[in-house]
Amino acid sequence: MIIIGEKINATRKAVKPMILERRETELIELAQNQADAGAAYIDINVGTGTGGREDEVEAIRWAVTTVKAAVAKPICVDSADARVLAAGLAACDGHDAMINSVKADPDYLAEVLPIAARHDVPVICLAMDLEGIPKDVAGRLAACQTIADAAGAHGVPEAHLYFDPLVLPIAADATQAKVTLDTLAAVKDRFPAAKTVMGLSNVSYGLPARAQLNAAFLAMALYAGLDAAIMDPMDSTMRAAALTGTALMGRDRHFRKYSRAFRNA
Amino acid sequence: MNQTELIEKINFNIIQGRMTAEDEGFDEGLEGQPAVTELIEQAVEAGIDAKIIVLDGLTGAMETVGAKFDKGEYLIPDMLASAECVGAAMDILAPLLADAGVESKGKFVLATVAGDLHDIGKNIVAIMLKGAGFEVLDLGNDVTTGRIVEAVKANNAQFLGLSALLTTTMREMGVVIKALEESGLRDQVRVLIGGAPTSEAFAAEIGADAHCRDAFHAIDLLRQMAA
Ligand code: B12
Numbered sequence: 252m253i254i255i256g257e258k259i260n261a262t263r264k265a266v267k268p269m270i271l272e273r274r275e276t277e278l279i280e281l282a283q284n285q286a287d288a289g290a291a292y293i294d295i296n297v298g299t300g301t302g303g304r305e306d307e308v309e310a311i312r313w314a315v316t317t318v319k320a321a322v323a324k325p326i327c328v329d330s331a332d333a334r335v336l337a338a339g340l341a342a343c344d345g346h347d348a349m350i351n352s353v354k355a356d357p358d359y360l361a362e363v364l365p366i367a368a369r370h371d372v373p374v375i376c377l378a379m380d381l382e383g384i385p386k387d388v389a390g391r392l393a394a395c396q397t398i399a400d401a402a403g404a405h406g407v408p409e410a411h412l413y414f415d416p417l418v419l420p421i422a423a424d425a426t427q428a429k430v431t432l433d434t435l436a437a438v439k440d441r442f443p444a445a446k447t448v449m450g451l452s453n454v455s456y457g458l459p460a461r462a463q464l465n466a467a468f469l470a471m472a473l474y475a476g477l478d479a480a481i482m483d484p485m486d487s488t489m490r491a492a493a494l495t496g497t498a499l500m501g502r503d504r505h506f507r508k509y510s511r512a513f514r515n516a
Numbered sequence: 517m518n519q520t521e522l523i524e525k526i527n528f529n530i531i532q533g534r535m536t537a538e539d540e541g542f543d544e545g546l547e548g549q550p551a552v553t554e555l556i557e558q559a560v561e562a563g564i565d566a567k568i569i570v571l572d573g574l575t576g577a578m579e580t581v582g583a584k585f586d587k588g589e590y591l592i593p594d595m596l597a598s599a600e601c602v603g604a605a606m607d608i609l610a611p612l613l614a615d616a617g618v619e620s621k622g623k624f625v626l627a628t629v630a631g632d633l634h635d636i637g638k639n640i641v642a643i644m645l646k647g648a649g650f651e652v653l654d655l656g657n658d659v660t661t662g663r664i665v666e667a668v669k670a671n672n673a674q675f676l677g678l679s680a681l682l683t684t685t686m687r688e689m690g691v692v693i694k695a696l697e698e699s700g701l702r703d704q705v706r707v708l709i710g711g712a713p714t715s716e717a718f719a720a721e722i723g724a725d726a727h728c729r730d731a732f733h734a735i736d737l738l739r740q741m742a743a
Contacts, residue, residue, distance in 0.1 A: 511544065
């Protein structure tokens with residue numbers, strides 16, 4: 252399973268000043284720690300909620316350039332603003348990257364997909380449209396189809412699409428975990444070359460012992476066809492769930508990763 | 517890289533369980549470095565005797581793997597990874613060990629006995645026997661006594677090779693010899709046995725004709741038998 256390290260996100264209290272004050276050493280440390288813990292991509296979201304668009308463009312340029320120079324991992328440029336994405340990708344300048352994210356919004360797709368095509372990078376595609384997150388599998392699949400069609404039209408290959416089936420808190424609606432898992436399986440079925448990705452922790456919002464729910468959900472999602480997760484790679488419970496689920500799915504040749512993590516446990 | 521270094525590298529990578537360059541090993545961070553397949557090809561290209569590669573490179577490495585398994589350092593998948601490497605190596609070496617065009621020295625039925633899945637040693641023996649000019653009928657692993665006796669009979673085989681790697685399954689070899697006696701086939705066929713837990717004393721005990729330490733020992737013994 253591909254881990255996308257989620258920690259460099261300016262909405263987190265500890266990260267916000269790091270971005271605003273350009274604390275280079277701390278930023279690199281946060282990226283490196285995630286890489287050391289097994290992250291294949293380092294997500295960077297500089298949306299602090301303060302300042303304007305130009306500030307964010309400046310911030311993403313700085314953050315990407317800083318991380319890219321110090322940590323040998325691809326960067327997942329994370330923003331809901333096409334200009335920030337464009338600036339982040341430009342700053343990557345050949346360094347492997349990914350775009351996080353688009354949804355089934357035709358205008359936005361027309362802005363972002365050309366960036367993905369130009370830089371030849373994968374894109375995370377949220378299974379939602381302008382009305383929000385559909386409550387059922389058919390609705391989410393339809394959103395994925397809209398994105399896939401647009402991607403085809405803009406020359407982004409299916410193999411570069413990472414569909415996120417999205418997950419709503421089960422505390423409010425207990426059927427939602429299964430809707431997400433069924434969407435995963437349906438996406439795999441309809442877009443066989445595409446990959447799937449998910450941020451899992453939403454599922455447990457509002458319930459106790461969240462780590463336990465998140466870990467079980469990750470294992471089930473791996474069975475349903477999850478390829479990548481946006482998560483905290485330093486979270487040992489989640490790491491264990493990822494290693495265990497991958498091993499049980501027969502996707503860890505000779506149990507190398509599983510055994511290496513646990514043989515002396 | 518000279519011969520010793522190359523053999524050492526092959527040995528190391530079998531112990532690491534790395535078949536091809538992209539494979540992970542037991543230890544971290546070896547991806548990308550040449551592994552067993554690439555190294556064996558190098559060794560062959562460098563003209564190193566295939567027999568030396570088998571004896572020094574492969575067999576020795578599997579002994580180390582066994583010792584590590586014994587100590588609990590290696591788990592079953594680790595052992596299997598190494599076993600796969602030996603299989604891949606033998607696929608490359610087989611044609612070199614077998615010099616074609618020799619007239620048949622006799623029909624040789626070969627099997628790992630019932631309940632035993634270890635077939636690496638037997639497969640090496642099969643290749644060596646073919647190389648030495650025998651017509652080999654390899655029945656595979658976990659072969660029932662009934663099937664072994666049937667194959668000896670149906671093919672009118674002059675030789676039978678039995679392999680067992682477990683102290684629990686080596687007893688089955690005695691059962692096979694008894695069954696041959698009961699079928700009246702014992703006199704037509706020479707029975708050779710091998711596998712780590714077996715010994716000369718054990719061969720005598722169950723009434724086998726010979727015990728072989730390794731595949732090359734088997735070829736020597738067969739040569740003596742023919743003389
Ligand atoms: C690889 C391996 C496995 C692999 C086998 C894969 C395969 N396709 O063969 C796997 C992982 C499947 C395996 C499983 C098991 N294994 Co295991 N395995 C080994 C290991 C590490 C190497 C064997 C090997 O391939 N050696 C290399 C070859 C080249 O050598 P060889 O077989 O001895 O053959 C040479 C000679 O003996 C001779 N020879 C052999 N047969 C014959 C036949 C004839 C006719 C002739 C002439 C010559 C000859 O010539 C060969 C070539 O030179 C040994 C440890 C060891 N050091 O032997 C344990 C070992 C044999 N396994 C062992 C055990 C316990 C098991 C399991 C029970 C483990 C478990 N807990 O599940 C299972 C049993 C499965 C079964 N039912 O058979 C024990 C046996 C202990 C005992 N007292 O019986 C050993 C000794 C490990 C240990 N130290 O505990 N195993």
